[in-house]
Every structure is written in structure tokens, then in C-alpha cells.
Amino acid sequence: MTYIHKPVLTKEVLEYLNPKENENFIDCTVGQGGHAKLILEKTGPNGKVLGIDADQEQIKNCRELLKNFEKRLILENDSYANLPKIIKKENFGPINGILLDLGMSSWQLEKSEKGFSFLKDEPLDMRYDSKNQNLTAEQIINEWPENKIEEILKEYGEESFARQISKKISEERQKERIKSTFQLVKIIENSVPKKFSKIHFATRTFQALRIAVNDELNNLIKVLPEAILALSQGGRIVIISFHSLEDRIAKNFLKNKEKEKIFKILTKKPITASNEEIQINPRARSAKIRAAIKL
Ligand code: SAH
Numbered sequence: 032m033t034y035i036h037k038p039v040l041t042k043e044v045l046e047y048l049n050p051k052e053n054e055n056f057i058d059c060t061v062g063q064g065g066h067a068k069l070i071l072e073k074t075g076p077n078g079k080v081l082g083i084d085a086d087q088e089q090i091k092n093c094r095e096l097l098k099n100f101e102k103r104l105i106l107e108n109d110s111y112a113n114l115p116k117i118i119k120k121e122n123f124g125p126i127n128g129i130l131l132d133l134g135m136s137s138w139q140l141e142k143s144e145k146g147f148s149f150l151k152d153e154p155l156d157m158r159y160d161s162k163n164q165n166l167t168a169e170q171i172i173n174e175w176p177e178n179k180i181e182e183i184l185k186e187y188g189e190e191s192f193a194r195q196i197s198k199k200i201s202e203e204r205q206k207e208r209i210k211s212t213f214q215l216v217k218i219i220e221n222s223v224p225k226k227f228s229k230i231h232f233a234t235r236t237f238q239a240l241r242i243a244v245n246d247e248l249n250n251l252i253k254v255l256p257e258a259i260l261a262l263s264q265g266g267r268i269v270i271i272s273f274h275s276l277e278d279r280i281a282k283n284f285l286k287n288k289e290k291e292k293i294f295k296i297l298t299k300k301p302i303t304a305s306n307e308e309i310q311i312n313p314r315a316r317s318a319k320i321r322a323a324i325k326l
Pocket residue numbers: 036037038039059060061062063064065066067083084085086089109110111112132133134135136137159245250
């Protein structure tokens with residue numbers, strides 16, 4: 032494997048999950064196992080990690096990269112939205128901690144060829160799970176009504192030019208089907224004013240499509256209550272989010288559960304990466320950690 036994803040906020044993840052000898056953890060977004068490896072290093076000789084990923088390529092990557100831990104690492108190619116079913120299937124427990132490192136990995140961005148990056152000309156796919164998931168970014172762009180596209184650009188992308196972009200998409204798709212990332216990038220470029228912005232003009236549209244294709248916010252909303260049920264008393268949950276929509280869901284959920292005396296929040300304010308980490312790992316730029324302990 033030539034490209035390896037650098038896990039974010041590793042020191043902080045270990046601090047808040049606090050893995051100890053023989054404890055068991057679930058990594059709901061195992062990816063290339065960057066965090067899982069750090070946990071496994073602390074939980075010998077018998078502690079286990081159940082690693083879940085919706086992308087079967089990532090499961091393969093992780094299996095190869097963490098070969099040394101194969102006796103203590105269980106991998107499941109599934110959505111974390113199915114957490115109770117997966118735990119039951121593996122008869123996994125007791126569970127001392129659960130980690131969610133949301134969104135996509137830099138391996139998927141750089142190497143999956145699924146159209147996650149607006150800097151590469153690839154098919155508009157964006158599914159993490161190409162086996163069981165049907166909806167692709169190409170279908171959304173070519174088949175959804177203009178107003179529904181506008182809605183996801185606004186809601187999931189927080190894109191101020193959602194109306195202009197969706198209008199242009201609906202005009203262009205009548206001429207020819209929009210199949211590639213570069214076709215879409217061109218359309219976005221022609222719909223937004225050319226002014227200096229800190230982020231690339233296609234960032235928000237691509238984020239919105241990825242969230243919609245993979246139903247990311249609903250999966251997060253689904254998994255959080257299941258994670259509480261799964262955790263042992265004193266067990267910890269750590270959520271790493273990368274944009275305000277995810278962070279809001281995590282924040283409100285933990286706050287409500289603290290009011291109900293189910294969780295104690297360990298991060299009064301979300302924890303972000305240091306400037307040093309951001310320099311070596313740009314994905315850490317927008318990362319925020321929230322953590323809590325089950326009472
Ligand atoms: N912590 C990992 C990187 C995680 S990146 C590491 O250190 O390597 C996020 C991962 O979550 C991606 O591999 C993506 O495929 C996966 N993912 C996204 N949505 C998911 C879902 N609903 N269920 C399971 N995995 C998901």
C-alpha cells in the first residue's frame with residue numbers, strides 16, 4: 032500500500048478513551064486502523080478492538096496494515112448505523128470505549144478513485160460502500176430535481192450559491208449527462224462569482240454530495256443512542272467531527288444525555304488540533320473532539 036492515512040488527534044483520542052490492559056473497544060470508522068493500532072498497543076495481552084468500516088477496501092487495507100494484531104482485531108465491513116446487529120453477531124463485550132472518526136479518510140480522497148476529490152478527474156461515485164449502497168453522486172446530480180439539489184447544497188454544504196449551482200447543473204445535464212468530477216467542477220466554477228475565497232469553490236458542493244450519498248448525518252444520529260446502550264458503566268465515547276453539522280449533532284446529543292445523568296461530558300469545549308499537528312496533517316485543521324463517560 033503506497034498511501035497511508037495519518038490519524039488525527041492521536042494523543043487526545045488516547046487521553047479520552049483511556050485504553051488499559053485487556054479492555055475492549057469499538058472503532059466505528061476503522062479506516063486504515065491508525066487509531067485502532069494505538070488502542071491495541073495499550074490493551075494487550077487480551078483486549079480486543081472491533082473495527083467497523085462501510086468501505087470494503089478500507090477493511091482490506093486495515094487487515095493488511097494491522098496484521099500483527101490479527102488475534103485481537105475483529106473487522107466488520109458494515110455501516111456503524113448497524114452497531115447493535117454487529118455487536119450481537121460478534122458477541123463482543125464488555126465494551127470500554129467507542130470511537131467515531133467521522134467522514135472520509137485521506138486514502139479515500141487520494142486513492143479510491145471514487146470521485147471524492149475535486150482535484151482529480153474521476154467518476155462521480157462517492158459511495159463508501161459500493162457493494163450495498165445504490166445511490167451515487169452521479170445519480171443525485173443527473174436525476175434529482177433541481178430544488179432537492181439546492182436543498183442539500185444549502186443544508187449539507189452550507190453553500191451560499193446553492194441556487195446558482197443547482198440551476199446550472201439542471202441546465203447542463205440537459206445537454207449531456209454529468210458523469211465526472213471535472214464536468215461538475217467546471218459547472219460550479221461557472222456558477223459562482225470569481226472572488227477570492229479561502230477554500231476552493233467546489234469544496235462545499237463536494238462535501239454536500241458526499242454527505243447525501245452516504246447519509247452521513249442520519250447515520251450519526253442513529254448510532255449515538257446505540258453507542259450508549261452498548262457501553263459498560265464507566266465506558267467512554269469519543270467523537271471526532273470535521274464540520275459544524277456533525278459537531279452540532281454530537282454536542283447536543285451529549286448535552287442532553289448529561290442532563291439525563293447518563294453521561295458526564297469530558298470536554299467542556301471541543302478539543303482541536305495544535306498548529307504543529309495541522310502543519311503535518313492538514314486533515315486535522317477542522318477536526319474537533321468531544322468525549323464523554325457513561326455514568
Ligand atoms: N480513524 C481511521 C480513519 C477514519 S476515516 C484511521 O486512523 O485510519 C473515516 C472512515 O469511516 C472511512 O474509512 C469511511 O469509509 C468510514 N465510514 C464512513 N461512514 C461510515 C459508516 N456509516 N459506517 C462505517 N464506516 C463508515
